[in-house]
Amino acid sequence: MTRKSGDASRSTIRDVAARAGVSASTVSRVLGGVYPVSAATRGRVMRAVRELDYVADARAKAIAGVGTPTLAFVLEDITGPSFAHMAHGVEREATRLGHLCLVCSTEGDVRHELEFVEMMRAQRAAAVILVGGTADTPEYRERTHRMADSLASAGSRLVLCGRPPLDPGAPVAVIEYDNEGGAYTLVAHVLAQGHRRVLFLGGRTDHTTALGRERGYLAAHRARGLTPDPALLLHGDFTRDAGHRLMQQALKDGLDFTAVVASTDMVAAGALTALHEAGLSVPGDVSLAGYDDIPFARDLHPALTTVHVPYEELGRLAVRTALEHTPGAPDEHLLLGTHVVVRDSVGPPPAHWSR
Amino acid sequence: MTRKSGDASRSTIRDVAARAGVSASTVSRVLGGVYPVSAATRGRVMRAVRELDYVADARAKAIAGVGTPTLAFVLEDITGPSFAHMAHGVEREATRLGHLCLVCSTEGDVRHELEFVEMMRAQRAAAVILVGGTADTPEYRERTHRMADSLASAGSRLVLCGRPPLDPGAPVAVIEYDNEGGAYTLVAHVLAQGHRRVLFLGGRTDHTTALGRERGYLAAHRARGLTPDPALLLHGDFTRDAGHRLMQQALKDGLDFTAVVASTDMVAAGALTALHEAGLSVPGDVSLAGYDDIPFARDLHPALTTVHVPYEELGRLAVRTALEHTPGAPDEHLLLGTHVVVRDSVGPPPAHWSR
């Protein structure tokens, strides 16, 4: 059985027109659907389209002003479960609203980020969603403000998601989730169990998400009139391996603590394994909490007490905010709430532990 | 401080030309970089570009034949860790080779898949990578063969990744990883520990990936002269929740088994929790194994014995295969190997267990 011949490499609208014995405009109109065309002509055109397996070039359509709009989602690494869930939300909502969605990973490199945004501006993307914490330096604000202006002046739109907001006046929508508040409530919960020496496995020291969670940790202590021991603040990546390594080191250094708060469920997972390897029981000997509430937080043993962040919802919201923005309207700034999910990994400190 | 004015909504090359007092062709040449242009002219043009914050329209460039090529990655759900790792590999390799990369989720819906491929053909994507198992029906082969032909005749290329191959003759590259072989070795390892009643938590019964792993399970039994009890084959989704539910059900039904092989680490995670909830110890009372070797398989307790699949490598390979294909060359068909990672979740069956 021979397949459709697929003769030419790619057929144009004029090829179709020639084969159907009509002009290019007629083909365009038949395909467009609204303009009145006689049944006979329509039939001939459609046959030619089928025979040539013709599809109109989306770029040409776009340039003529009748394209599928595009939306870009720029993140650090799709491999992180929380980012993946946001990407999922973004993608779903974008296709639901009839937009094409491209995903770019920056691998944490600022230059990649710049390149991508420039590329998206060239693609005339309807919006660019930038997601994930970053270093909140004057240089960052300056650079991102410039991006926002560039995009805005091209009729596009920048949305910051889980990123520090810029100076008021930047044409940018910001959607944050409450890192500090979530960590505050979580640590308060841990302290309420009676813990007084709580190890914090933080992220990179210049990373806003990490810092927000760290601030929550500190604030919860202060609210109880406690001053946490600076030696209990450790820093690393948001990865399983970092959590594992940091925890091992803390144990080896003989740090004195009865609970561990990790700045990410992934970090908590690594830490948990290190605790198990050291023969410690959780929460019997040490309590442990995470942050993000990724799906398998439930499947750690003990099930991980953590902070739920509505990542997928966040992604959907970002898209809607970006696309529904009417030029001239005030820029939105949303702060989504989070809540603690109490499971089994946090309990009272061991009775034999003497402060 | 006032920002760049961003006067017009989006400036064209002619705007730049007018402002620099030259023709559009000159601007194009300055930006192109190769054609000789006097320093003075170049300066004026560059200044105009900066002042207008001009970026050439990528779609217009594409249509003129000088664009950044695009590559599409179509998967079921970015939320699955293994897919996320593949997507990561694809994305990295694509940008490394100077391609734009768009990611589409089908949510498992065949119509979405068709739509996306059609859309990518319209985008004149250099390649479309279709990933993940599916139902291997005649209808699937027919439909996918048509896609392959369509893309090929448009000068593009279809790559199937972890998907059943088509009839020989379809212009398609296929990259598989050995589901059956991996499961065979894994189950052989379990049987070698002395287990004789091994529960299999399979995927959907029409899903090639799931079926491949199931075949490996069966083959490993046959190789030992064993016939597995059909009652020990359970089926569900590739999710944590499915694993949890299936395991609960199996325990409630009083199924007789000493080991569990899950067709996915996610499924294994859910199953593990169900076992713990039932007060069973792993591997003391029941052994458990997974498949995929996602990063936190190590952090389950006990650490999960599983089959490693080089997902990121798979993604990179798919891109390279797609882009390096010279028309007319024979279509590639790769089968990547997998290997068992032995950790702590599989041990001998309990001594008191009488076959």
Added chain:
DNA sequence: AACACCATGGCAACCGGTTCCCTGGACGGA
């Protein structure tokens, strides 16, 4: 039978770029 009118489809301009081809002017050599 003549007129008006409407349905149909072709021509050409346009979207925003690139590039071939050609011209005008500067400069060097005879």
Added chain:
DNA sequence: TCCGTCCAGGGAACCGGTTGCCATGGTGTT
């Protein structure tokens, strides 16, 4: 001083579509 050459830059065609405007021909009405 005159001519040949070379270089910089402009004009126009083209990429593959869409769409406003107009011509044509068939039909209905009086």
